[in-house]
Amino acid sequence: TGALKKKKTADIPDLSLSHTHTHVAALVLARGGSKGIPLKNIKLLAGVPLIGWVLRAALDSERFDSVWVSTDHDDIEKVAKSWGARVHRRSPEVSRDGSTSLETIQEFLRSNADVDVVCNVQATSPCLHPSHLQEALKKVLEDGYDSVFSVVRRHQFRWKEVKKGSTECTHPENLDPARRPRRQDWDGELYENGSFYICTRDLILKEGRLQGGKVAYFEMEPQHSVDIDVDIDWPVAEQRVLRYGYFGQGVCLMFLKVSGCLTDGKIFLSASGEDMLCVHTRDSEGIGMLKKDNVEVVLLTSTNDAVTQSLTEKLEKLTGCEVMAVGEEPLQEVQAVVERKKLDWKDVAYMGNDASDASCLSLAGLSAVPADAQEGAINAAKYTCRLDGGVGALREFAEHVVQQKEKAKSQMKQDRIDRNNF
Structure with missing residues (x-):
């Protein structure tokens, strides 16, 4: 031997x-x-x-x-x-x-x-x-x-x-055709x-x-x-x-456009001259779901939207989220945040509704648009909501994000079981 x-x-x-x-x-x-x-x-x-x-x-x-x-x-x-x-x-x-x-x-x-x-x-x-x-x-x-x-x-x-x-x-x-084995008798x-x-x-x-x-x-x-x-x-x-498939460990950061996603894009003018935006309770509950599942949410407002900018403090108080102003092309500002937090795009979710969001929607590990989003955004997103922006689309996407995180956890647990018994 x-x-x-x-x-x-x-x-x-x-x-x-x-x-x-x-x-x-x-x-x-x-x-x-x-x-x-x-x-x-x-x-x-x-x-x-x-x-x-x-x-x-x-x-x-x-x-x-x-x-x-x-x-x-x-x-x-x-x-x-x-x-x-x-x-x-x-x-x-x-x-x-x-x-x-x-x-x-x-x-x-x-x-x-x-x-x-x-x-x-x-x-x-x-x-x-x-x-x-x-x-x-x-x-x-x-x-x-x-x-x-x-x-x-x-x-x-x-x-x-x-x-x-x-x-x-x-x-x-x-x-041997004369002795065809049964599947369970053949390795x-x-x-x-x-x-x-x-x-x-x-x-x-x-x-x-x-x-x-x-x-x-x-x-x-x-x-x-x-x-x-x-x-x-x-x-x-x-x-x-x-x-x-392996769905990863789930996202930990989500960027959300305010106008057209968290709101329906409408601006209300009161008799006293105050500007108002409407946030649906379903969507505010969706933000709560994400935060409970350890997903940090950053709200994105446009530097061109003076009304939304003026309501930044109220948005922060209402949602408990950071509000960040971005330019016409949000990629540069969003990319800087991803890098500062030492994350990869696979760890990020993004919800937008405009063609200018296409780059971020394509890069993000999970991304979505409301049903009434622009075509360029819909083509770039990985998920299209059934509901329009401002009337529950965010809640729908939040449920999708949480579901994917739960699926990832379940798969990782099953993976350990399979590998130990294989």
């Missing part, structure tokens, strides 16, 4: 990590020239850009020293940064239709000499959870494996393909599901491969093994991700 062990060890290249601190990077490859679905990497899936699902899982796993997106497209770069990822601008040489993932990852590693282990996370696997990455990384960082990749178990019988025009007969490749087979590939720097640069050395697999549950390649996959994936 000892001799056999020595021979086996000698056949495996020594690719072990020798650094005192191992820099582990997550890398999502997101080329702009997708042929099946144009710019599919940032197309909204269940209200979230496709790469947003995997970036959220990678960041929330808290196991990576850095999280990257490798892209050649400006719009993908913008979305990636909004979700808290760093961006590697790939060269034209690895941005062609025929470029391989290996070539792209090699270029990334040559540009980032400090990275020891890279986890190539596929953008098209939106049901990836932080726990999947956490458990798989243990195999490399603690158990000494050089490469780990995700698989799914399938119970499918395979038959030999017969080319058209051939007189050859087919035959079974993984079963099935393991197939790569493409969710992620983890490997050491040396394996990629010196050996030129993503699987090698001391190899292990990580088995994912079938319900989390989702891949999107063509248009027909999209609606199926959307239903799957709504049920089995």
